[in-house]
Each structure stands twice: as C-alpha cells, then as structure tokens.
Amino acid sequence: MGTEFAYYLEMAVRSLRRNPMLTLLMVVAVALGIGACMTTLTALHVLNGDPLPGRSGSIYMPRMEPRSADSVNEPLPPDQVTWTDGMALLHARRATHQALMLGGEVTLRPDDPSIDPFIMPARYTSADFFPMFDVPFQFGQGWAAADDENRAHIAVISDALNLRLFGGGNSVGRSIQVNDTSLRVVGVLRPWRPIPHFYDVNVGAFASGEDVFVPLTTARQTQLPRAGGIHCWGAGSTEEVKMETAQCAWLQFWVQLDSPAAAGAYLAYLNDYVREQHALGRFELLKPAQLTSVEALMDEEGVVPSDVRLQFWLASAFFVVCLVNTVGLMLAKFLRRAGELGVRRALGASRRDIFTQLLVEAGMIGLAGGVVGLALAWVGLLLVRLNPNRSAQLAHMDLSMLLTTFVLSVLAALLAGLLPAWRACQVPPGLHLKSQ
Amino acid sequence: MLDIRPILSTLHRHKVTAVLLVLEIALTCAIVCNAVFLVRQRLDWMHISSGVDEANVVDVRPVNIGDTPDMHGRINGTLAALRTIPGVDQVTLANQIPLGKESWNSGIKLDPNVVAPVMNVTNYYGENLLPTLGAEMLEGRNFRSDEYAWLDDITGGSKDVIIPHVAIVTKFVADRLFEGHALGKTIYYDDIPLQIIGVTQDIARPNVNDRATTYGSIFLPVRMTEGLGATYVFHTKPGQADSVIKAAVAKLREMDPNRVILSKRHYSDVRDTFFASDRAMTRLLVGVCIALLIVTALGIVGLASFWVSQRRRQIGVRRALGATRGDVLRYFQTENFLLATMGIVLGMLLAYGINIVLMVRYELPRLPVTYLPLGAVVLWLLGQAAVYAPAQRASRVPPVEATRGN
Numbered sequence: 001m002g003t004e005f006a007y008y009l010e011m012a013v014r015s016l017r018r019n020p021m022l023t024l025l026m027v028v029a030v031a032l033g034i035g036a037c038m039t040t041l042t043a044l045h046v047l048n049g050d051p052l053p054g055r056s057g058s059i060y061m062p063r064m065e066p067r068s069a070d071s072v073n074e075p076l077p078p079d080q081v082t083w084t085d086g087m088a089l090l091h092a093r094r095a096t097h098q099a100l101m102l103g104g105e106v107t108l109r110p111d112d113p114s115i116d117p118f119i120m121p122a123r124y125t126s127a128d129f130f131p132m133f134d135v136p137f138q139f140g141q142g143w144a145a146a147d148d149e150n151r152a153h154i155a156v157i158s159d160a161l162n163l164r165l166f167g168g169g170n171s172v173g174r175s176i177q178v179n180d181t182s183l184r185v186v187g188v189l190r191p192w193r194p195i196p197h198f199y200d201v202n203v204g205a206f207a208s209g210e211d212v213f214v215p216l217t218t219a220r221q222t223q224l225p226r227a228g229g230i231h232c233w234g235a236g237s238t239e240e241v242k243m244e245t246a247q248c249a250w251l252q253f254w255v256q257l258d259s260p261a262a263a264g265a266y267l268a269y270l271n272d273y274v275r276e277q278h279a280l281g282r283f284e285l286l287k288p289a290q291l292t293s294v295e296a297l298m299d300e301e302g303v304v305p306s307d308v309r310l311q312f313w314l315a316s317a318f319f320v321v322c323l324v325n326t327v328g329l330m331l332a333k334f335l336r337r338a339g340e341l342g343v344r345r346a347l348g349a350s351r352r353d354i355f356t357q358l359l360v361e362a363g364m365i366g367l368a369g370g371v372v373g374l375a376l377a378w379v380g381l382l383l384v385r386l387n388p389n390r391s392a393q394l395a396h397m398d399l400s401m402l403l404t405t406f407v408l409s410v411l412a413a414l415l416a417g418l419l420p421a422w423r424a425c426q427v428p429p430g431l432h433l434k435s436q
Numbered sequence: 437m438l439d440i441r442p443i444l445s446t447l448h449r450h451k452v453t454a455v456l457l458v459l460e461i462a463l464t465c466a467i468v469c470n471a472v473f474l475v476r477q478r479l480d481w482m483h484i485s486s487g488v489d490e491a492n493v494v495d496v497r498p499v500n501i502g503d504t505p506d507m508h509g510r511i512n513g514t515l516a517a518l519r520t521i522p523g524v525d526q527v528t529l530a531n532q533i534p535l536g537k538e539s540w541n542s543g544i545k546l547d548p549n550v551v552a553p554v555m556n557v558t559n560y561y562g563e564n565l566l567p568t569l570g571a572e573m574l575e576g577r578n579f580r581s582d583e584y585a586w587l588d589d590i591t592g593g594s595k596d597v598i599i600p601h602v603a604i605v606t607k608f609v610a611d612r613l614f615e616g617h618a619l620g621k622t623i624y625y626d627d628i629p630l631q632i633i634g635v636t637q638d639i640a641r642p643n644v645n646d647r648a649t650t651y652g653s654i655f656l657p658v659r660m661t662e663g664l665g666a667t668y669v670f671h672t673k674p675g676q677a678d679s680v681i682k683a684a685v686a687k688l689r690e691m692d693p694n695r696v697i698l699s700k701r702h703y704s705d706v707r708d709t710f711f712a713s714d715r716a717m718t719r720l721l722v723g724v725c726i727a728l729l730i731v732t733a734l735g736i737v738g739l740a741s742f743w744v745s746q747r748r749r750q751i752g753v754r755r756a757l758g759a760t761r762g763d764v765l766r767y768f769q770t771e772n773f774l775l776a777t778m779g780i781v782l783g784m785l786l787a788y789g790i791n792i793v794l795m796v797r798y799e800l801p802r803l804p805v806t807y808l809p810l811g812a813v814v815l816w817l818l819g820q821a822a823v824y825a826p827a828q829r830a831s832r833v834p835p836v837e838a839t840r841g842n
Contacts, residue, residue, distance in 0.1 A: 021741075022738060022741075022742075025734050025735075025737075025738045028731075028734065029731055029734065029735070032727060032731055036724065036727070069551060070551050070552070070553075072551065073551075073552060105499070107499065107696055116696075117696055118696070119499060119696055119698065225499070225663065242592075305713070306798065307713060307717050310474075310717075310798065311717075311720065314467070314471065314720075314721070314724055315724075317463065317467050318467070318724055318727070318728060320463060321460060321463045321464055321467070321728060321731060321732070322731055324456055324459050324460045324463065324735075325460055325731055325732070325734070325735040325738075327456055328453055328456035328457055328460065328735055328738070328739050329735065329738045329739070331452060331453050331456065332453060332738060332739055332741075332742030332743075333742075335742075335746075336742060336745070336746070386716075419452070423452065
C-alpha cells in the first residue's frame with residue numbers, strides 16, 4: 001500500500017506538471033474559495049467564542065421584572081438590576097459566588113505632573129468577581145467581602161495599566177490617583193479579556209477589558225463616574241446622588257451555580273424574592289424570574305453582527321462557485337488524459353487503481369490550494385482588521401482554524417475530484433489505444 | 437445564427453462539462469446580482485441626510501476630574517468664553533449629537549392613560565441646539581430662553597423648578613403621529629404633557645438601531661450639564677472649523693486644568709465613524725463580486741481551451757471543407773453565448789430565490805427588474821472576453837490537422 005501510494009503521488013506530480021496552466025487555474029480556484037471562506041469563518045469563530053472557557057456553563061444572570069405596569073407587554077425582564085434588588089441578592093449569598101457590578105470611566109493622574117491625566121475604563125464590583133470569573137492575577141489578589149462592607153480605598157489594576165504607571169513591576173501596596181481619590185493597589189491582573197464582553201454588553205459587546213477594578217461601594221461613595229446602560233421607569237430619576245433609591249436598573253448581577261440542582265434551587269429562591277417584593281408593593285407586576293446563561297444572553301443580544309453572518313454566506317457561495325469551477329477544470333484535465341488512462345487500463349490497471357490515482361491528484365491540488373488559501377485568508381484577516389469595528393479587530397487565526405483550512409481544502413478538492421475521476425474510469429481500455 | 441444546430445449537438449456530447457459551466461455562470465450571476473443590490477442599499481443608506489450643517493459643525497467633549505461646584509455658573513461661563521473664539525457662530529452644550537454613539541431615548545404617548553408608548557424617540561437637550569446644528573425650522577418657533585430648565589434641577593425633583601412643557605419635533609415625528617399637523621398638539625413624556633411649538637426638518641438620532649425611525653427625534657428646552665456624555669457643539673463660520681477646534685480645546689484646558697478632553701471632532705468624523713462598518717461591508721461586497729467574475733472568467737478560459745484542444749481534428753476537417761478562420765472563431769463565440777445565456781436564465785431565477793431569502797432574513801426590498809438585463813450584459817461580455825483567446829487559437833488550427841489522428 002505504501003509503495004502504491006508513493007507511486008500515485010509521483011504520477012500525480014508528473015501529471016500536474018505536464019499541464020501547469022490548468023493546474024494553476026485549479027489551485028487558484030480552490031485557494032480563492034478557501035481563502036474567502038476561512039477569512040469569514042475565522043471572524044465568525046472569534047465572535048462566537050466562549051468568553052470563559054470551561055466555566056461559562058455555570059455562570060448565570062438572575063433577572064426579574066421590577067418595572068411598572070407599563071412593561072406588561074415586555075417579553076423579557078431587564079438585563080440589569082436596581083441597587084435595592086442587587087444588594088439584597090448579593091447579601092443573601094445563595095450562590096457559590098455572586099457579584100454586583102457597574103461599568104465606569106476613571107481619570108488617572110500619574111505622580112509625574114508633566115504627564116497628562118488619562119482616562120481608562122473601570123469596573124466597580126464586589127469581591128466575588130475575581131474568583132467567579134476565574135480572573136488570573138500576576139501580583140497580589142482580589143479583595144474580600146469585608147473590604148466591600150468597609151468601602152476600602154483599594155483597587156486591582158490591569159497588566160497594561162501596571163506597565164504604564166509602574167513599568168510592569170510588582171506594584172502591590174503602591175497607590176494610584178483615581179479622579180479625586182487615592183487607592184491602594186492590592187492586585188495586578190495578567191492580560192485578561194473575555195470575548196464577548198458578556199458581563200456588561202451595555203458598554204459594548206466587544207469592549208476591551210477594564211483597567212481599574214474598585215469595590216462598588218467605594219466607587220459609589222467617592223462618586224466615580226458611571227458608564228453603561230441605564231433603564232428607568234415611573235418616577236425614576238438619573239440624578240447621581242439618588243441612584244441608590246431610583247426606579248432604575250443600572251447594575252449587572254451575576255451568579256455562579258455549579259449544578260442544575262443548584263440552579264433550580266436558586267431560581268426558586270428568586271421567585272420567592274419576587275413574590276415578597278410584589279407583596280410589599282415594590283414590584284407592580286408578578287412575573288416569574290429567570291436565570292439567563294451566558295450563551296443565551298449572547299443570542300438574545302444578537303452579539304454577532306448580522307453583517308458577519310451575511311459575509312459568511314457570501315463566502316460560502318463564493319466557495320461553491322470555486323468548487324464548481326474546479327470540478328469543470330478537473331474534468332477537462334482528466335478526460336484529456338483519456339488516451340494515457342486507456343493505455344494503463346489495457347496494461348492491467350483496474351478501475352480502482354485509476355480512480356485512486358486521480359483522487360490523489362485531486363488531493364494534491366487541494367493541499368496546494370490550502371497553502372495558497374491560507375496565505376489569502378491571512379491577507380483577508382489583515383484587511384478585516386482594518387475595519388474600525390471593535391469586533392473586527394479581534395479576528396485572528398488560531399490553531400483550530402489553521403487545521404480546518406487544510407482539512408476543508410483537501411476535502412473540497414477530493415469532492416470536486418469525485419465526478420471527474422469516476423468519468424475518467426469509464427474510459428474503455430482498448431479504444432484509445434487504437435486511435436493513438 | 438448559423439452554427440446553432442451543430443453546436444448544440446457537440447455540447448450534447450460534452451454534457452457534464454457544459455452543465456458545470458452553465459451552473460458556474462448561473463451561480464455567479466445570482467450572487468453578483470444580489471451583492472450589487474446589497475451594495476446599492478448600503479450606498480443609499482450611507483448617503484442619508486443627518487439634518488446637520490455638516491461642513492460647519494464641530495464638537496469637543498471634555499470630562500471633569502474631581503468636584504465641579506456651581507455647575508450652572510461654570511457652564512454659562514464656559515459657553516460665554518467659547519463664544520468669544522473667532523469663527524464661532526453658535527455654541528452649546530448638548531447631551532448627544534446626530535449619528536453619535538451614545539443616545540438618550542424615551543417612549544412618548546399621545547394619551548397618558550394608555551400603557552404602551554406610541555413611539556420611541558431620542559431626546560435632544562441643549563440651549564439653542566437647533567440653530568447650532570444648522571437645522572431649519574419648518575413650522576412654529578424655537579424655544580424662548582425663559583422656557584429652558586437645567587437638567588440637574590429637573591432630575592433632582594426639587595419642587596421650585598418649573599419643568600418644561602413645550603417640545604419641538606422633527607417632520608418625521610409630526611407626519612407619523614399627527615399626519616403633518618403637529619403644531620399645538622400635545623405629547624406625553626413620562627406622563628408630562630408637552631405642547632409641540634415647532635416642527636423642524638428631519639434630524640437623525642444617534643445610535644440608530646432601527647432604520648425605520650432614523651428621524652424619530654424630539655428637542656426639549658433643557659440646559660445640559662457637564663458629564664453624562666455631554667459635549668460642546670459649535671457652529672462655525674465657513675472654513676474655520678479647524679481653528680475653532682484648536683482654540684476651543686485650549687480655552688477649555690485654560691479655564692480648568694482638571695478638564696480632560698475626551699474627543700474633538702469635525703462632524704464629518706462623526707458621520708464617517710457611524711457608517712464605517714457599512715463602508716467596509718460595501719468594499720467587501722465589491723471585492724467578492726470582482727473575485728467571482730475573475731474566477732468565472734478563468735473557468736471559461738480553462739474549459740474552452742480544453743474543448744479546443746480536444747476538437748483540433750474536427751476543426752481541421754471543417755477548415756478543409758471550406759470554413760474560414762472567422763467561421764471557426766464565431767463557432768466558439770456562439771457556443772459561449774449559448775452557454776452564457778442558459779447560465780443567465782438559470783442565474784436570474786436563482787437570484788430571485790436568494791433575494792427572497794434576504795428579504796425574509798434581512799428585511800431587504802425586492803430586487804429591481806433592471807438588474808436582470810444589466811447582469812445579463814455583464815456576463816455575456818465576460819464570456820466573450822474569456823473565450824476570445826481559446827477561440828483565436830482554434831481559428832489558427834490548419835486544415836491539415838484533419839489528416840492527423842486524434
């Protein structure tokens with residue numbers, strides 16, 4: 001078998017070299033199709049990615065309907081909570097981990113007065129954020145629930161900010177000037193960026209990660225600026241000092257529930273809470289609570305832009321055209337060799353031998369197309385990243401996409417080769433011998 | 437045409453290759469027609485009017501670090517200082533700008549007792565925002581200065597603040613809600629009645645997520661405070677946009693070193709950013725169309741070359757029987773024309789099929805009929821161009837070829 005295959009390979013190479021023009025056309029056709037397909041497939045793959053690999057299955061967003069009777073026709077409860085409800089659920093501690101959070105934008109003032117202050121995205125959250133999302137630390141660690149209660153003036157900063165302010169060294173214990181407040185650094189993260197930015201899509205589904213993490217209670221007390229979505233109803237007012245009592249949903253609340261049983265128990269607890277609030281008159285409507293998984297939320301929010309899907313269909317159609325083209329060219333190429341194949345058949349080669357040989361040839365075209373296609377996809381992704389959209393700039397090829405490219409390319413070429421090879425096998429042995 | 441019968445019988449003997457070529461042309465035709473249609477849609481969308489005097493509007497958005505006591509006095513002082521910059525026509529502090537990124541929205545009602553809002557609109561705040569944007573009033577009047585209230589006073593809910601009860605709506609809102617007769621009518625915003633005192637030309641909303649309500653905007657007599665995305669908007673004298681931006685940034689910094697400038701833009705930058713992904717998509721679609729046409733042309737060249745080399749003897753016989761070189765050339769051109777025609781017919785049917793899917797999934801309109809003849813002409817020309825070189829080669833086959841084998 002081994003030597004036979006080597007023989008087929010040799011025959012294939014010879015045959016391909018005999019018709020360089022036709023070979024080139026086929027390789028180009030496969031490569032163009034593969035290149036276009038892989039470019040868009042990679043973009044889709046990145047955007048559809050799992051933000052917390054291995055963990056997102058146990059992360060949920062509890063939701064309930066706190067809005068006034070006006071919202072009776074709203075199909076879904078809001079994807080944020082009020083301060084009152086968020087704090088109540090946070091303090092109830094019914095989940096493995098729970099975190100209440102809010103986006104923000106802070107101004108950092110370097111110690112060196114000659115450097116201009118700069119603005120960085122921030123997240124004001126509670127202690128469980130770090131263990132719940134398995135956030136990796138470079139130095140130090142997150143904070144404890146007690147720090148939330150004490151409104152401690154502490155912060156966790158990103159790798160990038162640590163590099164900018166402290167040259168990348170261990171800055172735990174040093175302080176940073178955030179707006180009017182001095183915060184002590186307790187931890188420095190390793191580069192960490194969940195894609196999509198699932199825990200708060202209001203700041204952008206593909207927003208970059210935050211650079212400063214501050215206890216939510218501290219941030220509210222020192223009035224650090226908020227960022228993100230805010231949804232008010234009734235007499236809800238967005239005045240900063242009244243936000244804690246306002247009829248507005250403006251905080252994100254996430255829990256970790258490790259088993260379906262835990263999720264079921266938590267949902268029951270949530271529904272009890274809703275009934276209690278309804279009885280108290282805080283909730284006008286009595287609608288069942290929900291637990292939304294990360295994946296379900298991404299679907300609901302339509303995180304993958306429809307343009308990207310359209311691009312994928314377009315590329316697939318393009319690929320089909322390239323494939324039809326390749327079938328036609330292979331047919332031309334294989335039938336052209338009817339004479340040679342007739343001779344081989346007359347000399348005792350079986351139909352299967354011819355068929356295998358031609359498929360090997362097709363496979364080689366696929367492999368060559370894959371190599372060129374990969375180069376094209378690489379250029380394609382460069383072009384995609386020129387797109388100013390945040391989501392587009394995330395499109396990079398990883399190992400699995402690299403392998404997919406080759407597998408897809410060879411498979412496509414083999415598929416394209418099936419019909420021509422079969423037709424070529426039908427050549428009767430003696431016929432062409434005569435006409436030679 | 438002279439050669440159709442023999443061509444058809446020859447093609448019949450090369451059924452599979454002929455069918456593949458027809459299929460390729462059909463798919464290309466269907467995809468290109470729809471892609472060009474999508475490009476047309478995007479271009480139309482990218483050329484919509486924002487309602488802003490785009491050449492002469494700029495904005496500078498500051499962020500404050502630290503406390504800002506006496507916000508009202510501070511903003512009035514800032515506006516007065518900015519007004520003295522040479523080249524500034526108008527200046528105001530607005531909560532958002534048309535086609536910008538962040539938006540303030542609300543549902544408005546026509547009847548306070550009905551639960552669901554009748555329309556979702558965006559709310560523009562800022563003293564004299566309409567003249568600053570360069571927008572025209574179509575009916576009624578602009579706000580009087582005594583009608584304005586400060587945003588923080590309103591949201592603060594203190595009893596002695598007079599909440600505004602007037603509004604200006606765009607023509608779109610007037611047409612949609614009042615069949616054009618909006619002046620003097622009342623709309624309800626958070627159960628607050630607002631009398632419509634003016635109708636302005638259509639002004640786009642920021643962060644448009646539903647194109648059907650692009651112009652669903654209302655203006656309220658609210659003085660904006662700094663923060664919450666507020667930005668200083670300028671209407672400049674012609675050609676002075678650059679100098680105004682520069683002077684404004686310097687002035688804002690000079691007045692308070694704790695102000696960080698978050699962004700400074702010409703309005704054209706706002707517009708460019710807003711349509712950036714549409715522009716990218718348009719380029720991509722055009723690129724795919726060109727690539728498809730190239731691939732199809734290469735396929736035609738490849739197959740035609742194959743046929744020519746396979747039929748050398750047949751061509752030689754015809755030449756020996758008196759066919760001229762032109763006859764041979766025409767033979768292959770006619771053959772391609774026939775194949776292309778079959779491909780085009782099939783492709784048009786397919787194009788409509790794809791269009792129906794797009795209509796359902798992406799809410800696109802129906803493919804206009806004019807695309808059919810245009811697509812047909814393009815593919816015929818492409819086929820003729822692609823087949824020309826192989827056909828030329830065929831016409832040069834000498835009659836003596838008839839005597840050779842194969």
